[in-house]
Amino acid sequence: MNPITSHSGTTGPGNGAAAPTRSAASFHNVTQVFGDFTAVDGISLEIPAGRLTTLLGPSGCGKTTSLRMLAGYTQPSSGTIYIDGEDATRLPPERRGLGMVFQSYALFPHMTVAENVAYGLKLRRLPRAEQTRRAAESLDLVGLGHLARSRPRQLSGGQQQRVALARAIAVRPKLLLLDEPLSNLDARLRVQMRAEIRRIQSETGLSVVLVTHDQDEALEMSDEMVVMRAGRIMQQGAPASVFGAPANRFVAEFMGYENFLSAPDGTTLTVRPEHLHVLPSSAAEGHHADLRLSGEVLDLAYRGVDVLVTVAAREADGRDVRLICDVRAGAAADLHRGDPVDVVAPASHVIALRP
Structure with missing residues (x-):
């Protein structure tokens, strides 16, 4: 059995009518307004557990704002966010049980790879032996166990990205959030890391939300795609259904x-x-x-x-x-x-x- 597990529950996309009990997270009529600008405009969205969901769209469509609200880094102007069936709208980030990987990997240069991966476990005051064990398991999962004693500066961009991924997985999150995690890699590494993230999600059963503007990335990696424009959801569904039957001209143009x-x-x-x-x-x-x-x-x-x-x-x-x-x-x-x-x-x- 894989040592890293996600919370249970599976569901398809819903209509946001009631509090979810079998989804990883959901948005119920969520709006985010900054001054005169509406970044997210009344979206309702179910994020199925144990699957990889992609928020896809051009810059300014509201996908990153949605992810930040889910992570707790910004509060919605209105609406409710549920995580694992519980109202998490006002919970601080550290109490949401989430893992996150950013565009910049935010690794500590003075720490070893293993120490970086164990950092979140240390903050949670886990016993040192448990920290060491989980860090080793996570590094093995991303194929970097042999680099545990290396420093971040000794790693390639792809390896640093995998260390950041291992650090997020080590805390056994309810939900793993990925904010454009491949944007700093060259084309060849991006293709490799798509397959790597997809493999890790499949092996662990983690619930994952990935933000990207790259339709090829979304098509290749997603179980569920959510196409956004101007703060609203234009279409949601499996990659084949969105690609094969775009709902409107915006989605069609965005899908090529x-x-x-x-x-x-x-x-x-x-x-x-x-x-x-x-x-x-x-x-x-x-x-x-x-x-x-x-x-x-x-x-x-x-x-x-x-x-x-x-x-x-x-x-x-x-x-x-x-x-x-x-x-x-x-x-x-x-x-x-x-x-x-x-x-x-x-x-x-x-x-x-x-x-």
């Missing part, structure tokens, strides 16, 4: 949809670049498609295995539209700027968006 069209009834339609096929006009007549637009190739951007083809087309109502099509390099070999083409897609890949 680039093509937006108008249906005859005024509904906005969207389709991803990789779901559009580009056919020379001379070869398109016998090709059945639910969506078909005629146009002209404006640009081709070679990217190795694929080519981004930009097409200037015209919708049925006469409006001009630019389409971005992600085409395999072999299929784009005979395309040139100025070629007349048809852009087609099956109905299964065309999504109607809510206003």
Whole structure:
């Protein structure tokens, strides 16, 4: 059995109607106002236990403010926050039983790695032998047991990040909060640490809330995604459901949809670049498609295995539209700027968006 465990309970996203008893935490109509600025605007959110939940959105959307309210570093202007079924709205941070990893790892340079990891345990006045045991277990979990006697300055950025993670896990938190923890790493290390955090969460069963602006990071790591904009929740669900069926244009654009069209009834339609096929006009007549637009190739951007083809087309109502099509390099070999083409897609890949 893994020595590090989380509090029990599982639940899916709820509607915030009643105090939760089987979730790690929840927000009930929570608002945070700073002067004339509303950072978080009446959100209700369930954070399921034993899963990794991502708060995702652009800068200023309210995700970090939400995390800080959950951690107790700022009090909501109104609403209620529950942690492990208990009202924690006015509890100070040290009484919430949470672990947190920041963008800056905040390691003590004069302490060894093991001493850094044991620091929270020391503050909790655990016996020294228990501090040593838990610190060793946590370092082994993140693969750094062999560096227990090293100093932070002797570690790489990725190793320092894992030490900060081990320190947060060592206190056996009810909930682990990660505030953009990978933003200071280079691209290769970020990819490695995504898998590492995902592995640790899976092995321990910890309830984790991760704040990020990186949709790839959220898609790869999350059990549950919460997309925010201007202090409100735009969409919540499993990564596949959010990515495959964005609720509105903001979510679609944030998730990488680039093509937006108008249906005859005024509904906005969207389709991803990789779901559009580009056919020379001379070869398109016998090709059945639910969506078909005629146009002209404006640009081709070679990217190795694929080519981004930009097409200037015209919708049925006469409006001009630019389409971005992600085409395999072999299929784009005979395309040139100025070629007349048809852009087609099956109905299964065309999504109607809510206003």
